[in-house]
Amino acid sequence: MKSNTWTIIKKEFARFFGDRQLLFTTVIMPGLLIYIIYSLMGVGIKSMVSQGADEVVTMRVENLPPSMAPLLATDSCLVVVEQGFGQEDVDNLEDKSVNVVLARFPEGFDSLVAAYTPQAGVAAPNVEIYYNSANNASLRVFSLLSGGLTAYEEQMSNRFDINRADREEQKFDQATTDQVLGNVWSKLLPMIIVMMLFSGVMSIAPSSIAGEKERGTIATLLVTPMRRNELAIGKIVSLSSIGLLSGISSFVGIALSLPKMVHGDASDLDLAFNYSLRDYTALLLVIFATVLVMSAAVSLLSAMAKDVKNAGTMVTPLMMVVTLAGLLPMFQSGASHSLAVYLVPFYNSIEVMVGLFAHELAVVPLLVTLAANLIYSVAAVWGLTRMFNSEKVMFSR
Amino acid sequence: MEEILQANGLCKTFTLSRKQQRIERAQTRRKVAVDNLSFSAYKGEIFGLLGPNGAGKTTTLRMLSTLIKPDSGDATLCGYSVVGQPAEVRGQIGFLTSELKLEDFFTPNYLFDFFSRLHRVDPDVTARRKEQMFARFGIDRFAEVKVANLSTGMKQKLSLVISLVHDPEVVIFDEPTNGLDVLTARTVTDYLQELRSAGKTVILSTHIFSLVERLCDRVGVIIDGRMTACGTLDEVCGGLSIEDRFFEIYKEQKGGAE
Structure with missing residues (x-):
């Protein structure tokens, strides 16, 4: 058989x-x-994620506050120029091959922010960042700055933390x-x-x-x-x-x-x-x-x-x-x-x-x-x- | 004479599809294909089952070769029962019909060895027999050609050779010359006679009168699944030609209606 x-x-x-x-x-x-x-x-x-990571971007900033300068220095491919810009410069960003980001801070941003209280009924200080999200390098710089600003805001109004690791080895998710x-x-x-x-x-x-x-x-x-x-x-x-x-x-x-x-x-x-x-x-x-x-x-x-x-x-x-x-x-x-x-x-x-x-x-x-x-x-x-x-x-x- | 095959009261009915029932204007859906069929075949003879299309010849041969089971009745081949010992029966017979195909992908050489192994033929015997059979049918030159690429005649000769790898005692052949060209048909009928000379028993079915006259020692006439006459050619014909005698029997059975 x-x-x-x-x-x-x-x-x-x-x-x-x-x-x-x-x-x-x-x-x-x-x-x-x-x-x-x-x-x-x-x-x-991978290429989608990493695209634009090493492209040099020029950022023209009006009224760069001292608090943000160290953050921008962390991106080695970012050239910061302290210079004003007009509507024409903003319009130029439509061309996605232009590696330029424009940022406008209110004058005396740091002190304005420190003095601001939400209860006052006045609009909060506003930062304008002009960029082109279709350009990965431009998007990268926008994310860096907006992320930094958000962190800055949180740090100022910090009332409590969740799961702050006080020791390096401290782990919360078991x-x-x-x-x-x-x-x-x-x-x-x-x-x-x-x-x-x-x-x-x-x-x-x-x-x-x-x-x-x-x-x-x-x-x-x-x-x-x-x-x-x-x-x-x-x-x-x-x-x-x-x-x-x-x-x-x-x-x-x-x-x-x-x-x-x-x-x-x-x-x-x-x-x-x-x-x-x-x-x-x-x-x-x-x-x-x-x-x-x-x-x-x-x-x-x-x-x-x-x-x-x-x-x-x-x-x-x-x-x-x-x-x-x-x-x-x-x-x-x-x-x-x-x-x-x-x-x-x-x-x-x-x-x-x-x-x-x-x-x-x-x-x-x-x-x-x-x-x-x-x-x-x-x-x-x-x-x-x-x-x-x-x-x-x-x-x- | 040594009795090799004995069929006793073989019966087989099929269920008709409704469409088929209408075509045949049958009263019931059961169609009797083979009706209480009995006959014997002896060692070293060619026995022919003669009948028109649809008479039950193929069904009878398929029951003898154990591909289908009789509803009632039995047949013994070389002492083995087709109902009770089908595997043993298959070891004794070579069955050839156009329904049995060989896989296109393989070569004659591979298929001969493959079927020899399934028939438990000793490898030495296989090699000797392959050489001899391939030479006899001119397959030797095509031994390594895939079946798909063989000519129709060569495929049929190969099917014949494959069905006989185990040198069976009984060779069952359904319409042996159907669809063959004249040369191949001649090769096949010559070989059937050689088998008889070698003491093998050949059971074949056909509707060709000349084939019966030329080859068969004994003949059984099947009409509507019933054996209407059976015996040596002389006994059945009684002085007439087989063709004339067949139509006489046919008229007797059908009452001259058709």
Whole structure:
């Protein structure tokens, strides 16, 4: 029995790995595409953020108060000229290539501000800053000055502070970095992983089962003495392996491009992926179990389908359910504590991953999930065997 | 004569779609494809199932090759029951029909090895048999060409070779020359005779009278799923040509209505 299953697995692999185009579109392209798109997005975000940081800007200031001079000196690319300006100068700023910012303080700004009381019913002293937000350098200088002024105002009216660190090591938010990032990852990664695995399985299983049916090649297999369950196991195991490869490819793409997404700051990522070997082992086990159930489910639906196109239609509702299950962690905090949840296929894997990424991996739910998925896969093998045995399923059109 | 195949009261009905029911003006949705069919075939003979389209020939052969199950009745092939021991039966037969296709992606060489492994043929035997069969059918020159790129005739010869990788005792052939060009058809019929000489049993279905006359030792005439005459060619024909005799039987069955 083993050897026939192995013969089928080898044939599926030969079919898959021998077809460069299929190999490329299923295993190499998803990872590569994700890597390229995410990296480009990262580069785009980075350049958007950093644009204009080192461009020299001239600031013409009327009545520069002494309190603001040190602040403006902190930007080494800023040339401050104490000079008045008129409406024409303001109008010139419409040309966004002009690296000029104009600021007008009331005369004696510092003393005016110190003497001002809100109760007096007079308008507060006003600072005019003319800039062009479409020019990043101009925006940078505006942010510097307006930020400085806001801080200056707060400092003057300071009545109380919240969470002022009197000692350097004093920490108010007691969440660890792991907890904070784990919370983020646990909402995002389970869905991404499950979706990637599913699309991997989707790209091959329908053509391997419904396709063989459609092309009439499965009947050729069915007249050999091989038992139907050997064919079912061979198909599900080989499809799971290939689906896994595709999923891993996507995952590697994400993992490699994440540092670029977070502005190329790799040190953040070291903190971000602070997971133990135990976590990784559990993740791998869950991924194996998930992809097995996925292949099994998609195989069953494909065997029922008349042809590949029909299989695609039949699998779509399942894909929507899996996507929805992937979204659920966004609306909850941490993994579920009810063991019954871990009996629900697909959702159980997502919940285990939620716990895992939130650094709260519990062993019992993991074991329940693995056992449940294994049982579902065995049941699917039984079902697929029955379908291979059923002339109605295999031969009626 | 050693009895290799014995079919006993094989019955098979199908459910018609409503549309099909209207077309056939049938009273019920059940259509009897094969009706209590019994016959035997012996070692070293070519047995032909002769009948018009829709008579139940293909359904009978599919039951014999275990692709579909009879509703009632059974058949034994080389001592194995098609109902109770389908896997064993499949090990003894080579079944060839235009419905069984080979995967376009693979080469004849790969497919021969693949199906030999599924039939548990010893690797040495596989290599020897492959060389011999590929040479016999001129596939050797195309051994590494993907099936998709083979000519139609070559594909059919390959299908024949693949169905016989395990040197089966019984060869079941549905319409062996259908869709073949004259050269390939001749190669196939010659080979069927070679198989008979080698002591194999060949069961074929056809609606071509000349094929029956030229090849078959014994013949069964199937009309509307029932075996209406069965025996050696001489016994069935009784001095007439098989064509004339067939229409006589047909009239008897249908009452000259059609």
